[in-house]
Amino acid sequence: MTATLHRLDRKLANTPPASAKTKGKPLISLKGVGLTFGSNEVLRDIDVEIGEGEFVCVIGPSGCGKTTLLRILSGLIQASRGTVSYRGKEQREPASDIAIVFQDYANALLPWRTASQNVSLALEAAGMPRAERRDRIAELLSKVGLSKHADKFPSEMSGGMQQRLQIARCLAQNPSVILMDEPFGALDAMTRQKLQDEILSIVSESNVTAFFVTHDLEEAIYLGDRVIALEPNPGRIAELIDVPLARPRNQLTTREEPEFLALRRKLFDFVLRYE
Numbered sequence: 001m002t003a004t005l006h007r008l009d010r011k012l013a014n015t016p017p018a019s020a021k022t023k024g025k026p027l028i029s030l031k032g033v034g035l036t037f038g039s040n041e042v043l044r045d046i047d048v049e050i051g052e053g054e055f056v057c058v059i060g061p062s063g064c065g066k067t068t069l070l071r072i073l074s075g076l077i078q079a080s081r082g083t084v085s086y087r088g089k090e091q092r093e094p095a096s097d098i099a100i101v102f103q104d105y106a107n108a109l110l111p112w113r114t115a116s117q118n119v120s121l122a123l124e125a126a127g128m129p130r131a132e133r134r135d136r137i138a139e140l141l142s143k144v145g146l147s148k149h150a151d152k153f154p155s156e157m158s159g160g161m162q163q164r165l166q167i168a169r170c171l172a173q174n175p176s177v178i179l180m181d182e183p184f185g186a187l188d189a190m191t192r193q194k195l196q197d198e199i200l201s202i203v204s205e206s207n208v209t210a211f212f213v214t215h216d217l218e219e220a221i222y223l224g225d226r227v228i229a230l231e232p233n234p235g236r237i238a239e240l241i242d243v244p245l246a247r248p249r250n251q252l253t254t255r256e257e258p259e260f261l262a263l264r265r266k267l268f269d270f271v272l273r274y275e
């Protein structure tokens with residue numbers, strides 16, 4: 001087994017690095033992006049294209065700029081250098097079809113609104129008439145497995161359920177892109193795996209483009225088409241890794257694939273450099 005891993009490791013090490021260019025039509029394009037907060041250079045020379053329907057994961061040590069990169073993509077903050085384009089146009093403000101799922105679901109939900117009412121919020125904001133909202137809310141709650149909990153308040157729901165609710169609320173925006181910042185970081189291992197599979201099927205059914213920040217190397221490989229490894233001080237792309245694993249992925253068999261194990265080893269070696 002170890003010998004096979006070493007062979008695969010060598011094979012992966014010898015393959016040319018994944019391109020910063022996407023194989024599909026680019027939806028988001030970052031060219032020479034850098035960001036400085038005061039005297040702190042947080043990100044430098046970020047060059048990457050993300051294609052329509054692609055699932056890109058980001059890993060890297062704490063403080064290397066993962067969240068900052070996500071916030072730049074969302075349009076919430078502006079880069080100090082370089083350009084960020086969305087659908088071929090320079091992005092200067094948040095786009096309504098880019099949704100963000102935060103790790104901190106408790107703060108992302110309104111505690112005085114039920115599950116239905118939390119989802120309704122996004123539909124109300126989009127101006128959907130009340131008569132149409134009911135069916136759409138039912139559809140979204142069913143998509144995330146919460147049909148039976150429509151009338152519960154967030155405080156009456158488990159962490160996994162609250163995170164599902166936040167995802168449903170994001171989907172209500174009908175997003176083309178979902179940006180996720182360690183969305184499953186606070187959940188137990190089993191719930192986390194279930195939600196990984198749910199997000200994969202949601203993304204593939206709706207051809208949504210996903211940008212997913214995580215500390216969990218295996219999660220990045222399991223979900224991603226590509227993994228960006230950011231090195232710190234300042235945050236730069238150290239590696240852009242293609243994930244050549246077949247879809248649909250499977251929590252047991254995919255994680256046992258030799259390519260999965262070799263990639264895990266590669267990413268592990270990468271993060272160990274910054275321990």
Ligand SMILES: Nc1ncnc2c1ncn2[C@@H]1O[C@H](COP(=O)(O)OP(=O)(O)OP(=O)(O)O)[C@@H](O)[C@H]1O
Pocket residue numbers: 037040042060061062063064065066067068069
């Ligand atoms: N609004 C801000 N003003 C000043 N500095 C900031 C701001 N936001 C982030 N930073 C700094 O930018 C750097 C990167 O922070 P960021 O939150 O992007 O890291 P991260 O990779 O997401 O870390 P973690 O894994 O801990 O979530 C840190 O040095 C942080 O202190």
Ligand SMILES: [Mg+2]
Pocket residue numbers: 066067068181
């Ligand atoms: Mg972060």
